[in-house]
Amino acid sequence: MDEQANLREIFRKMCLIRYFELQVVEAVKSNLIPGPVYLSVGQEAISSTISTLTKNYAIFTQHRGHSVYLAYGGNMERLIDELLGRKTGCCGGMGGSPCVQDLDIHMYGHHGLIGENIPLATGYALSTGKPTVAYFGDAAAEEDYALTSFGFAATHSLPILYVCEDNNLSILTPIKDRRSWDVHKVTSAMGLMSAAIVDVPTVILNSAKELIMHLPAFINIKTCRHLWHVGVGVDEPPAYDRIAEMRNIVPNALKIEEEIQTCVKETWQRQLQKL
Amino acid sequence: MAKTVAETIKEITRQHLNDNNGLLFGQAIKAVGWVNNTVPDCRNIVEFPMSDVSNMGIACGAAIAGIRPIIVIRFQDFLWLNSSTLVNYAAKSKDILGSSTPIFVRALAQENAGCVHSGVLHSIFMHMPGFRICSPMTPKEYREAWDDFLSHDDPMIVSEHRTSFKNKDEFVNSDKEADLTIMPISAARFNINEALRLLDSEGIKCNVAHIMWLKPLKKEHLIASLSKSKAGLVIDATFEICSAARSIAYELMLETGKPVKALGLEDRSVGVSFESRNQTPSAEIVAAAAKGLLC
Numbered sequence: 151m152d153e154q155a156n157l158r159e160i161f162r163k164m165c166l167i168r169y170f171e172l173q174v175v176e177a178v179k180s181n182l183i184p185g186p187v188y189l190s191v192g193q194e195a196i197s198s199t200i201s202t203l204t205k206n207y208a209i210f211t212q213h214r215g216h217s218v219y220l221a222y223g224g225n226m227e228r229l230i231d232e233l234l235g236r237k238t239g240c241c242g243g244m245g246g247s248p249c250v251q252d253l254d255i256h257m258y259g260h261h262g263l264i265g266e267n268i269p270l271a272t273g274y275a276l277s278t279g280k281p282t283v284a285y286f287g288d289a290a291a292e293e294d295y296a297l298t299s300f301g302f303a304a305t306h307s308l309p310i311l312y313v314c315e316d317n318n319l320s321i322l323t324p325i326k327d328r329r330s331w332d333v334h335k336v337t338s339a340m341g342l343m344s345a346a347i348v349d350v351p352t353v354i355l356n357s358a359k360e361l362i363m364h365l366p367a368f369i370n371i372k373t374c375r376h377l378w379h380v381g382v383g384v385d386e387p388p389a390y391d392r393i394a395e396m397r398n399i400v401p402n403a404l405k406i407e408e409e410i411q412t413c414v415k416e417t418w419q420r421q422l423q424k425l
Numbered sequence: 426m427a428k429t430v431a432e433t434i435k436e437i438t439r440q441h442l443n444d445n446n447g448l449l450f451g452q453a454i455k456a457v458g459w460v461n462n463t464v465p466d467c468r469n470i471v472e473f474p475m476s477d478v479s480n481m482g483i484a485c486g487a488a489i490a491g492i493r494p495i496i497v498i499r500f501q502d503f504l505w506l507n508s509s510t511l512v513n514y515a516a517k518s519k520d521i522l523g524s525s526t527p528i529f530v531r532a533l534a535q536e537n538a539g540c541v542h543s544g545v546l547h548s549i550f551m552h553m554p555g556f557r558i559c560s561p562m563t564p565k566e567y568r569e570a571w572d573d574f575l576s577h578d579d580p581m582i583v584s585e586h587r588t589s590f591k592n593k594d595e596f597v598n599s600d601k602e603a604d605l606t607i608m609p610i611s612a613a614r615f616n617i618n619e620a621l622r623l624l625d626s627e628g629i630k631c632n633v634a635h636i637m638w639l640k641p642l643k644k645e646h647l648i649a650s651l652s653k654s655k656a657g658l659v660i661d662a663t664f665e666i667c668s669a670a671r672s673i674a675y676e677l678m679l680e681t682g683k684p685v686k687a688l689g690l691e692d693r694s695v696g697v698s699f700e701s702r703n704q705t706p707s708a709e710i711v712a713a714a715a716k717g718l719l720c
Contacts, residue, residue, distance in 0.1 A: 245521045258489060259522045263513045269479045270514065273486020276471070277448055277494070295479030295509075302474065302483060 153352075154401065156202060160351045161400045163198035164393050165410040167217045170226065173418045174216070174233060174247075175382040182422070184235040185246035190217035192376035195392040196315050197221035197285065199354040203362055204311065209257040210271035210284040212264070213248035214315070218285050224252040226414070230421040265290030268312070272299040275310040281365065282310045288370075289320035291333040303366040304341035311361060312337070312368040317375040337368035349373040349392060431463045431590040433564040434531075437571045438495060439465040450484045451497030452477075460497055460533070461590055477506035485510050485580075488528040489518075493575070498532045501584070502544035515580040516555030525578035529571070534586045534662065536612060536704060539697040545611055545663035547584035551640050551672065558640040560584040560611045563595045566637045584639070586612040586662065598646050599632045605715050606632040606654040608647055608677075610639070610669060611662040612705045619708035624715055631715070639669050642676065651677055656718050657685035662705040665689030688714045 171189045178187055190197075194217055201221040211218040219229055225240065232239025233247055241249050241259060251259025258274070260267050264287075271284035290296060291314050303310050314333060318324050338344040343364040345357045349371050361367035376388040397403040428436070441447040442465070452473045454464055464470065473480040484496040498504055504511075515526035534545045550556050557579045561567040574581045589612070596614060605624070609617050614635055621631055634650040636659070637643070651657045657677055661670040670687035678685040688706050695703040706714070 241522050249521055251522045251524065253524060258524070261514050261517055261521060263509065266482055266510055266514060269482025269510065270486040270489060272479075273483035273488075274490050275486075276483065277487035277490045277492045295476070295482055298474060298476035298479035299483065302476075302479070305474075306471075 156355065157351060157396070157400050158406065159202055160195070160198045161396045161403060162406055162410060163201065163221045164194040164396065165407050166414065167194040167198065167220050168393055169411045169414040170220055170229075171216060173414060177233065177418070177422075178382045183233050183247075186380045187233065187247040187382065188214040188380055189377050189382065190214055190375075192388050192391065193217060193315055193317060193349070193373045195349040195351050196313065196354065196371050196373060199351045200283065200311075200313055200358055203355070203358050204281070204283045206281065207256070207311070208271070208274055208278070208280050208282040209255065210267040210274065210282065211250070211257065212260050212267050212286045212290060213262055214287065215250050215260060215285070216247070219250045219252060219257060222255045222257060224250070224255055224257060226417050227421055228252070230418060234421070265293035265296045268293070268296040269299045271310060272303050272308060275303070275308040276306055279309065282308075283313060284310065285313045285315060287320075288314055288316040288318060288325060288333070289328070292329060297336065300337045300342060300368060301340045307366065309365045311358075311365060312342075314368070314370045316370050316372050318372070319375060319379065321379040332370070334368055334370045343367040344369070346370040347372070351392070351396065427593040428564050429590060430562070430564055430567055430592050431461060433567045434463040435465050437568065438463070439467055441493070441495065442467050442469040445493070447492055448487055448494045449497065450480065450487070450494055452480070452499065454497060460499060461587060463590065464497065477503055478509055481507040482510040482514070485515050485526050485528055488515065488526045488580070489524065493527050493529065495529045495531060498530060500538070500542045500544070501532045501534045501546045502541045504532055504546050508550075511580060512550075512553050516553050519578070520555065526580055527574070527578045528580045529574050530580065530582045532582060532584055534584065534611065536588060536662075537702055540695055543695045545584060545586070545661070547582060547611075547639055548661075548663055548667065548669040548672075550582045551669055556580055556582050556640060558582045558584065559638050560586070561637055562586065562589040562611065562614050563592060565595050569637075584611060588612040588615055596633075596635045598634045598650065600634070600646070600650040600653055601630075601632060603630040603632045603650075603654045604656070604719055605629060606634055606647070606650040606657045607711070607715070608634045608636050608657060608659045608673070610636045610660065613660040613662050616705060616708050616711060620711035620715070623708055623712040627716070629715060629719065636673065639673075642673060644677065644680075647677060648681060651681050651683055651685070654683065656683055657681075658688060658711070658715055658718060659685060660688045660706055660711060663689055664692060666692045684718065686714065686718050
């Protein structure tokens with residue numbers, strides 16, 4: 151795929167996630183969603199880009215996982231039903247927002263305990279030998295079991311890519327108040343090829359292409375969460391918006407965006423009518 | 426020649442690792458006596474770092490992939506660290522995510538090994554939905570536990586006790602007309618014969634109904650024995666308070682209308698000194714509790 155086509159695919163995924171989650175915001179405001187929601191608005195570039203390079207990987211995501219689910223082609227109707235607490239949801243309505251899973255795309259869900267998908271993904275990679283990708287946040291990466299898992303992957307040369315979606319916040323506590331060290335420097339010392347970058351899709355593409363040739367690897371990607379840790383609230387305008395930036399790069403961006411927005415809205419409406 | 430419990434575990438493990446391409450995880454497996462000689466020297470053994478919390482997560486990740494791993498917890502007290510993924514993921518994954526985490530947790534217990542090596546923790550796991558839990562003390566029971574694990578897709582907690590490892594014998598249940606039915610669990614089962622002798626010498630006739638399956642509780646034989654007795658006594662090798670023994674006693678009492686008492690360790694920490702030991706109820710303690718119940 152040429153670079154333009156690649157960027158177009160990434161942009162489509164970013165829009166899919168953004169407009170899906172804006173529908174979640176509306177659904178929450180209408181009291182249609184029974185549980186807490188964890189949204190990725192602002193962070194879409196990471197899974198949208200990494201997923202284009204890791205299509206056949208087993209996927210382990212964490213509580214903020216709608217973006218990963220959608221980026222890898224998870225079933226949108228079943229995700230909507232899950233958020234609505236229906237038996238037809240991707241987890242039978244039991245888990246809700248933080249526990250999404252779709253085994254059709256080899257995506258394993260999370261139960262809500264921060265970072266525990268990291269050792270699970272590591273064990274999966276060990277026992278199957280299959281390429282595996284684990285997504286988590288900058289706070290999850292601090293968990294003792296996460297750090298040990300990175301080292302275990304290095305010890306056993308596992309085919310796993312660890313992706314840290316670094317929004318700098320543990321709920322609202324910034325990294326500078328939590329630790330004085332960088333995760334990628336620790337993983338590098340453990341023997342994992344490691345990188346620390348920002349969430350510009352072209353930057354992610356270039357870095358991740360190199361890393362997946364040398365698994366196990368770790369990539370820390372600075373990003374910007376637009377909404378609250380949990381729920382749909384906003385504290386202040388975001389520092390930046392990668393979707394807005396992509397509109398200037400991708401040909402026919404507005405047309406693509408409009409198509410996806412319409413498609414997502416219609417899908418939500420269809421599912422809601424089933425109430 | 427009859428095999429011991431340890432030899433049975435070893436045989437099952439060898440077959441699983443060699444023939445089923447299974448995995449066995451644990452800390453200090455090969456270098457320290459092969460876990461009381463219950464682990465064979467064969468392929469597919471993964472030595473874990475000394476990182477208990479992550480280790481169970483890694484083993485559960487292997488279980489997700491369907492290889493039915495065995496994880497060895499050398500002392501049950503370490504389960505306090507390991508239990509995070511077990512309780513939060515493995516036990517819940519089938520209900521919450523619709524996919525199972527079949528992992529065989531070999532949790533070893535020991536008597537008189539101090540404050541962090543003497544624990545028997547099966548009761549705390551009984552509290553959580555999603556586990557199958559047993560405490561096999563004979564070769565036949567251990568094989569039954571393994572076969573059960575292979576025929577279900579749930580995580581299984583196997584509450585082992587080193588006291589049983591050299592045992593070759595099978596226990597026999599009885600359901601005659603009696604004063605009391607004694608229902609022992611784990612290492613308590615090895616103290617029963619002496620307790621029976623003491624009680625018999627005082628004219629107290631007892632049935633014995635052994636408990637291997639804790640969850641789901643297999644209770645037909647317990648009820649059959651208890652219904653022919655005046656009372657029951659459930660004895661375990663762990664603390665009595667909030668225990669498996671109390672839970673089972675309560676269930677049996679409701680079902681039969683007979684008084685059933687639980688007996689276990691005292692509600693105080695276990696120490697290494699002789700005075701601070703807090704052991705599985707001895708034959709004398711069992712006999713005293715039985716007499717008190719029948720008064």
